[in-house]
Amino acid sequence: IILxxxxxxxxxxxxxxxLRNIDGxxxxxxxxxxxxxxxxxxxxxxxxxxxxxxxxxxxNINQANILKKLSFKNNxxxxxxxxxxxxxxxxxxxKLISHELKTIKELxxxxxxxxxxxxxxxxxxxxxxxxxxxxxxxxxxxKKIDNYQIIDYQFKVNSHDNxxxxxxxxxxxxxxxxxxxxxxxFNKTNMRNIYLETQKMKFSxxxxxxxxxxxxxxxxxxxxxxxxxxxxxxNTFLDIIKSKSFSTNIKLGxxxxxxxxxxxKKIxxxxxKLKNEII
Numbered sequence: 594i595i596l597x598x599x600x601x602x603x604x605x606x607x608x609x610x611x612l613r614n615i616d617g618x619x620x621x622x623x624x625x626x627x628x629x630x631x632x633x634x635x636x637x638x639x640x641x642x643x644x645x646x647x648x649x650x651x652x653n654i655n656q657a658n659i660l661k662k663l664s665f666k667n668n669x670x671x672x673x674x675x676x677x678x679x680x681x682x683x684x685x686x687x688k689l690i691s692h693e694l695k696t697i698k699e700l701x702x703x704x705x706x707x708x709x710x711x712x713x714x715x716x717x718x719x720x721x722x723x724x725x726x727x728x729x730x731x732x733x734x735x736k737k738i739d740n741y742q743i744i745d746y747q748f749k750v751n752s753h754d755n756x757x758x759x760x761x762x763x764x765x766x767x768x769x770x771x772x773x774x775x776x777x778x779f780n781k782t783n784m785r786n787i788y789l790e791t792q793k794m795k796f797s798x799x800x801x802x803x804x805x806x807x808x809x810x811x812x813x814x815x816x817x818x819x820x821x822x823x824x825x826x827x828n829t830f831l832d833i834i835k836s837k838s839f840s841t842n843i844k845l846g847x848x849x850x851x852x853x854x855x856x857x858k859k860i861x862x863x864x865x866k867l868k869n870e871i872i
Contacts, residue, residue, distance in 0.1 A: 618642055620834045622827075627717065631656040634671070638663040643670045645830045648725040649853075650846050657850055661843045668839050672830060673846040675729040677798075679826040681818040682806045683787070686796040687734070689808050693791035694734060700772040702727045703784040706801075711778070713750045713757040719778040720759050720860050724853045727774050730787060731765055732848050740766045741856065746863045749779070763856065 620643040623633050631651035637644050638660060650657050650673055664671040677683050704727050711719050731738060746761040760777040777784075785800040799805035803817040833840050 612636065615640070615642070620645065620830060622830075623647060628652060631660065634660050635663065638667060638669050638671065641667045641669045643672075643830070643834055645672045645674060645826065647674050648729075648846075649721070650843075650850060654847065654850055654854070657843070657847050661841075661847065664841050664843055670830075670833050670839055671841045671843050672826070672833075673842055674826055675726065675842070675845075675849075676822040676826070677726055677730055677785075677787075677800060678733055678842075679829070680798070680800060680822040681820050681825055682803065682816065683730075683798045683800075684825075685816060685818060686789075686798050686806070686808055689810075690789065690791060690794050690796055693794050696792040697734075697770050697789065698792060699788065699790040700731075700734065700770070701775075701788045702730065702773070703775045703786050705777045706783040706785070707758075707778050707780050708783075709778070711757045713755050715755070718757060718759065718857075718860075720761065720776070721853075721857055723776060723778075724856060725849055726785075727776075728849045728852050728856075729845065731772055731774075732845055732852075734789070735765075735767045735770060735772065737848070738765050738767055738852060741852070742766075743856070743859055743863065746860060746867070748864055748867065759860075761860070 621633075621637050622645045623630060623637075624647045625633060627649050630646060630649070634644050634646055634651070644664075651660065660671060663669070704723055705719070709719075709722070711717065711722070742764045744762040744764055747759070749758045750756070751758075758777075758779045760779055762776075763774045765772040765774065775784075783801060786802075786805065787798045789796050794808070794810045796808045797805050800822075804815070806817060807813050807815045
C-alpha cells in the first residue's frame with residue numbers, strides 16, 4: 594500500500610490517498626520529505642503501527658525525543674534506516690573485528706558522490722543529507738564521541754543553476770582514538786567506504802564496490818554478500834512485524850542527530866564566513 598497525494602493507477606499496488614482508514618496496516622515505511630517525518634511517524638506510533646523511517650529522523654531533537662517516548666511507551670518498533678549499518682557486508686566485517694574495537698589504530702571514512710543535485714537555499718544541503726550515514730557508523734563503532742574538529746571546508750555554488758557543492762574533512766576524537774571523515778559531492782566523486790584497523794586486524798567496507806570488501810588477519814579474506822542493504826532492512830522489519838517483537842535504534846539516532854546538528858551549525862557559520870571573504 595502506498596500513500597500518494599496525486600492519483601496514480603496501478604494494478605499491482607494498492608494506493609491510498611488519505612489515512613482515515615488504515616485497518617489491517619501493521620507496519621509502514623516512511624520515505625517522504627524530511628519535514629513530514631515527524632508528523633507521519635508520530636501518527637503511526639500513536640496507533641501502535643511499526644515504523645521504518647528514512648533519515649534524517651525529523652527536524653529537531655525535541656521531535657526525536659517525542660518519537661522515542663511514543664515508541665517505548667507503546668512498545669512499538671521504530672527503526673531508522675541507516676543503510677550502511679544494515680549492509681550485510683558491513684555487518685559481517687564489524688562482527689569479525691568487534692572484539693578488537695578497544696585497540697583501534699585507524700578509522701577512516703570517505704563519503705559523497707555527484708549523482709544527487711542540491712540547490713542552494715532550495716533543497717537540503719549535501720552535508721545535511723550525507724552526514725547521518727558516517728556519524729551513525731562512528732557512533733556504532735566508538736559508542737560516543739568526545740570531540741570533533743572541522744579541519745577543512747570548501748563550497749561552491751554554480752552561477753548558472755544555483756547547484757551547491759561541498760567538500761570537508763572532519764576529525765572525530767574519543768580518548769586516544771581518532772576517526773577521519775572525508776566528504777565531497779564535487780564533480781567526479783563517487784565514494785562510500787570505511788577502513789578500520791586495530792592492533793591485530795583490519796577491514797575495508799565499500800558500498801559502491803564489493804571487490805573492496807575484505808577482512809584481514811594474518812591473511813586477506815574477500816567476501817561479497819549479494820543481499821542489498823535495503824533488502825536486509827526490509828526483511829528485518831518484516832521479521833519484527835511477524836514476531837510481534839520490539840526493536841528500535843532511536844537512541845543511536847538521537848546521538849547521531851545531536852552530533853550532526855552541531856556540525857551543520859558550524860558548517861553554516863563557515864559557509865557564511867567564506868562567502869563574506871569572497872565578496
